[in-house]
Amino acid sequence: MAKPAYVAVDWGTSSFRLWLVGDDGGVLAERRSGEGMTTAATAGFASVLAGHLDAVSAPADLPVIVCGMAGAKQGWVEAGYLDVPSPLSAIPSAAVKVPGTAADIRILPGLARRDTARPDVMRGEETQLLGAADGLQGTSLVCMPGTHSKWVEVADGSVTRFSTYMTGELFDTIGKHTILRHSIADAQAFDGTSTAFKHAVTDAIRNPALATNLLFGVRSGMLLHGLAATDAKARLSGILIGLEIAGALDEAPPGTPVTLVASGALGALYESALDVAGVEPVVIDADTAVRAGLAIAARTIWPN
């Protein structure tokens, strides 16, 4: 049977995930909780981690690789940002050691684009990227959708640039706090097969400058044409995702391959939107990507 080799932790703002990984690369045990940075900042990062290590009976000297908000300024130990352009292989080397602990605990850095005209940062997604971009040849775009969607250009093993789009947070905020909340209040679930969603993606890609007019059109469509709540919500989503895709594809040469790192409903929505844009992405599950990225980092830092 495999022996424990290291512990991998994805420590987000509001979620904590831990895997006990064997020397054959398999997962021996897994933990998930809501003790993200927000909770851990009060409870103490060390004690939250210790509790989960106990729960999986991890040996006291087992090394721990951590990515995500534990490395933020407001986190456990600040792990700073690695500036791009940068080889992906520089990410593990820039990990910061947590001082004063029995085990060797390392926190991976974020990435920064310091370009004054287009400043950008990511933290956590660099580890998904490390896993997802492993083996990519030539130049690719890697899309990691979410609250703050990331589009990364990877060329021959290096991150050349990346851009964050506030899509998920805007979808949430606009749906809750603007006049559109009345139009979507009674919405049911929708998915990427929604015609309203796909039309909205098309509209936003065709004329991104009309984005905030298209948003108001969700309300006008309800008032004048009885647009149903579910279609209204699908349209809100489609406008914002379409706008993001328009911007991201606009920055890359036509035909650049796209890798989509996403899971579940959100992944299906982006696949549909990319299809509208004429892009057929390689899809990698987001959980798989982050575990692969943590494994690459662990192998690099502790080669034996």
Added chain:
Amino acid sequence: MAKPAYVAVDWGTSSFRLWLVGDDGGVLAERRSGEGMTTAATAGFASVLAGHLDAVSAPADLPVIVCGMAGAKQGWVEAGYLDVPSPLSAIPSAAVKVPGTAADIRILPGLARRDTARPDVMRGEETQLLGAADGLQGTSLVCMPGTHSKWVEVADGSVTRFSTYMTGELFDTIGKHTILRHSIADAQAFDGTSTAFKHAVTDAIRNPALATNLLFGVRSGMLLHGLAATDAKARLSGILIGLEIAGALDEAPPGTPVTLVASGALGALYESALDVAGVEPVVIDADTAVRAGLAIAARTIWPN
């Protein structure tokens, strides 16, 4: 001395304004209060109006012309929408009479663009437009900035189309409810001379598809380059106004004259943003425009 000829009322969502107008067109008395539709829906529209008419000693049979939310479905008496394309002169004719009142009280309709691909509505701004577009020759764009900015194409006395941009509401909502609130929390006042504002307008006009990436750049700019709170807020404003202007100008032939209907700080901001876009608008004060529109409506409905 001038005798009272009619009463003009601009009844918004959260504000009430009334002018007692003399037979020479001059204002004999004025009232302003917070009794907008939201308040009046509870207190009763008739009694709110009666109170203000008493306060200016208006004769009981004096006609009253009303624009704004009093004509909404949730208002006093629904005044519906006039469909565009439509001559401006059709707006007064479509006014709805309030039933069962001693005086002749008429509420002006809103405008609707029923185009299924680009549905749009306005209510209240049609009266500003009526006043601002009086005498415009050929084809013009009329911009009425605000919570929901309106851009109207007027051609030879007719409204040919219009588009609403959610600029003001998005500025407010994004600044209050997204991660950007941290970046702008300590902002001071800024105006159209702000370099950060003008650069943001330029950035949004140059590449509207990057809008939600430029928004996230406000946060990254603070994290990586110490972007100051006031500049961050000016950038948030500039991105949204620039996006609006990009969309609006994109829909009209280059060189189409622009009339800006706005007052105070917001007017100055839009003048600056339009200057960045190479447009020098004719500026009409928003209060003057709505009073002029109500006067045109009154003259049309009660010619003697």
